[in-house]
Amino acid sequence: MSSPLSKRVRALEPVARAGAPLADRLRPQALSEFVGQKHLTNPGSVLMNLLGSGNLGSIILWGPPGCGKTTLSRLLAREADCTFKELSATSSGINDVRAVFEEAKRILALTGKKTVLFLDEIHRFSKAQQDIFLPYVEQGQIQLIGATTENPSFKLTSALLSRCRVLTLDRLTEEDIQDIITRAIRRVNCMPSTSKPHTVEPSRSQDAGGSSQASNNSQESTCPSFSQITERVISSIVSLSCGDARTALSLLELVLCSKDIPEDDVIASMRHSVSTSYDRTGDSRYDMISALHKSIRGSHGSAAVYWLARMLCAGEDPVYIARRLVVCASEDVGLADNQALPLAIATLHACQQIGMPECRINLAHLVAYLAEAPKSTRAYEAYKRAEEAAKSDTGLPVPMAMRNAPTNLMKELGYSEGYKYNPSYAHPVHNEYLPSPVKRNTILKEAGDMSDKLWDEVALRHWEMQCNGGSLWCGRPVK
Structure with a gap:
């Protein structure tokens, strides 16, 4: 049996729902109405x-x-x-x-x-x-x-x-948001006048079957009952919502309550009311820093600077970006340009000492430099191979010739025996630098060694069409 309290709660539900945000009141009631x-x-x-x-x-x-x-x-x-x-x-x-x-x-x-x-x-x-x-x-x-x-x-x-x-679930497309807004306007028109965000009395021309035009708007209204809803306003809602239906409906609610306000002021109000969706602790942060890093790796300077600007405009810590770029300087540019790492360290120091907004210039300098610099992963790949070899057998002894012999006992035991001090020779000499099981491994490959690189004709042709004006890449082997 229902208690008096539960009955009162149920009685108040319509009132509470009427006071709920428009986004909640306009939720679809069937799967057929669901958009996206x-x-x-x-x-x-x-x-x-x-x-x-x-x-x-x-x-x-x-x-x-x-x-x-x-x-x-x-x-x-x-x-x-x-x-x-x-x-x-x-x-x-x-x-x-x-x-x-x-x-x-x-x-x-x-x-x-x-x-x-x-x-x-x-x-x-x-x-x-x-x-x-x-x-x-x-x-x-x-x-x-x-x-x-x-x-x-x-x-x-x-x-x-x-x-x-x-x-x-994917972020909603602009077409999805447009559909949601159109349906929302249609449903708001059908609401009782007390439930509408703002009641507008129909004009004489509307009573006669004509369409009214807002005197302050630069475009004709798309909704006779709400003269402030123009194509430009709807386009701004779609753009500002960034695929978020809740944001789109909240912006629509703001517009519905903006009677007799010039179109430009309505759009400005919407822009000021939208907060960035960038989350410095969420996936968007890591997605964007990944996009920045990969744009640099792909030598696409425009994309790299764009992602830098996206992160900084969203309030990202410039020191965090600079630290990642220090890694990028060694991981991707590496031995191909040994000035990349000092410049990255200098930029990190500048970000720590100067801060925003000035350090954005230092970051843009570094990002553009890294994107245009030649790339080499020789050192990075060499360490990965060395790490794999080191972990495979952690007990391999240091060759006797490589051991230091600061005492007579160590010399008697054979420490440093047979070691050739390279600067003493006018020619190259050989020493056993590695344990026997590892010495046949090529850890740091020679510059220009392409033995482990892929050749993908489809990917190359795509690059030639998109980035090289359809011309063949100059590095193609001569037939």
Whole structure:
């Protein structure tokens, strides 16, 4: 029997929902209304096949913010006719999860109906906390849908991952965002006037069946009820949202409340209200530093400077970038240009001493230099081969000739015997520098040695077409 408190809570739900952000009020109510992620929602996809089989199982939804993880989870539970429970790892603990598990077992025993537990931000649970799911998921007493913006390989335990299917959601395309905005405007028009973010009285021309035009807008409104929504405004929403549907709908809500405000001011307000999606502790940071490093390795200066600017504009620590570039100077440029490492060290010191915004110039100098410098991985590859040889047998003795002999006893034992002091000779001499099992290994290869390099005709031809104006590469062997 329902308590008076629960009845009051249910009575207040419509009021609370009316006060919710537009993005929450306009969530799709059926899978057919869901926009984006066609690789998951199209007929014949793995997810739809699981849903059709009646055994959704436990899944992890991995994707950027605003791509539809929460909405998709709710729709899946509805389509599967399951009891839906929703928690967030940011505000819930183990006791909350246990309570859901106990209720799920009772519902399953009494009605045979399964329960879907949607846990948002599942990566916020510690590795020990994640272990609570294992027996319930494995026995099928609960169907877990975890949502995360972080790479599950790093944030979730291998035991939990082995019991769940990981499904990747992509950032929404501009066409997806455009579709979402169009549908949202259509639904807002159908809302009761008290629920609209801003009620606009229709003009006389609208009553007569004509279309009104905002006097302050440079373009004709695309929505008669909201004259401030122009093509330019919608285009700005699409651009500023960066594939995040929640951001797009929040911007739309801002526009809907901006009656009688000039178009330029509306767009400026939107730009100021959008915060960067760059996370200095998340995947985007490592994706961008990887793009910067690989652009330098590929000698693409424009791309390298672009990724540098993206990171700095997003608030990245310039010292972090400089440290990575010090590594790049030895790993990728290496012996081909021995001035790269001193310049990288100098840039690191400049970033530490000067700071932003001036040190951005030092970083741009270094990035452009590294991108245009010749590349050689001889030293880097040599160390990897040496490390492999060193780990294969850690007990190989140092050859006697290579050992120092500071005492008479050591000399009597044969230390340093047979060693030829190179500067004493007018010609090259040979010493046994390596233990016998290793001396046949070529660790540091000669400059220009291409014996372990790949030749990919398709990749070369692609480079010739994209970067060399269709002309043949000058390094092709002469036939």
